[in-house]
Amino acid sequence: MICKAKEDCTIPELRYGCTTMPLELPSGRTYDTLTYGLETLETSPELSQDRIREALAAPIGAKRLRELAKGTSRAVILVSDGTRLCPNGLLLPPLLEELMVAGLGDDQIDIVVALGAHRKHTPDELKRLVGAEIYARVRVHNHSAASEDCVYRGTTSLGTPVEINRMVAEAPLRIATGNIEPHAMVGISGGVKALVPGVASKRTIECHHALSLTYKAVPGVPTNPLHLDLEEAERFVPIHFLLNVIVGHDRHVLKAVAGNPAEAHKKGTEFAAGWFTRQVTELYDVVIASAGGAPKDLQMYQALKALRNASAFVKPGGALLLVAECPEGMGNGLFQHWIETMGDRRKMTDKLRERFVLGAHKILHVEEVLHRARVFVRSSLPRHLIELLGFYPADDLSATAHALLQDPDAKLALMPFGSLTYPRHQR
Secondary structure, eight states, X not given: OEXXXXXXXXOOEEXXXXXXXXXXXXXXXXXXXXXXXXXXXXXXXXXXXXXXXXXXXXXXXXXXXXXXXXXXXXXXXXXXXXXXXXXXXXXXXXXXHHHHHTTOOGGGEEEEEEOTTSOOOOHHHHHHHHOHHHHHHSEEEEOOOOGGXXXXXXXXXTOOEEEEEHHHHTOSEEEEEEEOOEETTTEEOSGGGGTTTTTBXXXXXXXXXXXXXXXXXXXXXXXXXXXXXXXXXXXXXXXXXXXXXXXXXXXXXXXEEEESHHHHHHHHHHHHHHHHXXXXXXXXXXXXXXXXXXXXXXXXXXXXXXXXXXXXXXXXEEEEEEEOOOTTTTSOHHHHHHHHHSSOHHHHHHHHXXXXXXXXXXXXXXXXXXXXXXXXXXXXXXXXXXXXXXXXXXSSHHHHHHHHTOSTTOOEXXXXXXXXXXXXXXX
C-alpha cells in the first residue's frame, strides 16, 4: 500500500521498541507511506481466537489433531521464540485442548522453543512466551543447538546434515506452530522452518545458511533451492501436524491454517505473499523506516531485515534512516566480535564468502545495504557499534531527517513497519 500524505498531516509516530518516537519533518514536506496490506481486514483478539479454532476444526489435508493424536504416548509442540510475532499464547490453549480430547495428559506433552541458534530464554521469558497458566501445566524447554543434544537423521541432496533436537526427533507426535511471512533467504517463513533451523543443530543451520551464498530467493516465493532443502530435511524427521498463522504488527491473526504441513503451509503462503509484499514502482531519495517496534527491533541482528527491505525502495546513492531501539544490542556475539575486531568490511566479506560463519554472516547483509545507500540509525546501540557497522548515528531523529531533506525536491518515503513490508519487483 502506498499512501500519499497531506501537507497538513499530523506528526508521524514511528514505533521504537515498546513505545513510539515522533518524527518532525520540514514544514510542507509531503511523503509516501510504504506499508503492507491491500485492504483493511477486521481484527480483534476474539477474531484471532476464532480463526485459530476454525483452522483446527477444519484441517487441510489431514485428520483433526484430536483424531491424529489418539493412542499416542507423547507429543512435542514447537513454538517460535521471542524475536517473532507469533502469538504463542493464543495457539497453545486450543492445541492442548485437542490433545486432551485425544487422551493425552499435560505430563505427556513437551513444548520446545524453536530457537535455532538464537539465545536461550530465561524462565520469566519462557513464562511470558507461552503464558503463565500453560507454563505452570506443561514442561517448556529451550532448544539446544549443540550437536550432542541433537540426533543425526540423514543428509539432504544439497549437503545439509540433518541433526535435530533429540527430544523432538524421538517424539511419536510432532506438532509445529509458527507465523508465515516473507523471508529474504528462503522465500517464506513458517512451516518447516520450525524444524530447520528451529530445532536443528548449529552445524545443520550453518550448512543450510551457507547455501545462500550460492542460491537466492525472492521474498514470498518458496520455490527456491533453500526452501526445497528445508522441505527435504523435514522428510527425515516429519512434522505430523501444522498450525500456522499470519499476523500483523499488533499480533492479531489475519488468517490461520492447520493440518498437513505442506498443504496447510502452501495455503498460508499464498495469503502472506500477497499481504506483505509491495510492488517497487518508485525509488526515493530518502527512506525513513521503523523496524516496527518490539520484537522486530530487539536486536540489530533482527532489525537488519527492515533495513534490507527499505533499501529496495531507495535510489542508488540515496539515504536510509532506520529507527530501531535494539535493547539487546547486536543480538549475536560473533556478529559483534567481527564488527569490533576485524580490520575492515572488505576483509570480513571476503572471509565470509570463502567460509560461511553463522552469525557473522549478517555482515554480508550490511555490505549489501551500504553498497546501495548511506545508512543513519536511531537506536540505543553504543555509538561505536553504529559507526563500526558503517552507519551514521542519528542521535536526534527529527534533526537527522531535516538534514537529509534539505533539497526540497528530494522524494521521501516512510516505512512504519519495515520488517513486514517486503519488496516485490517487476518480473
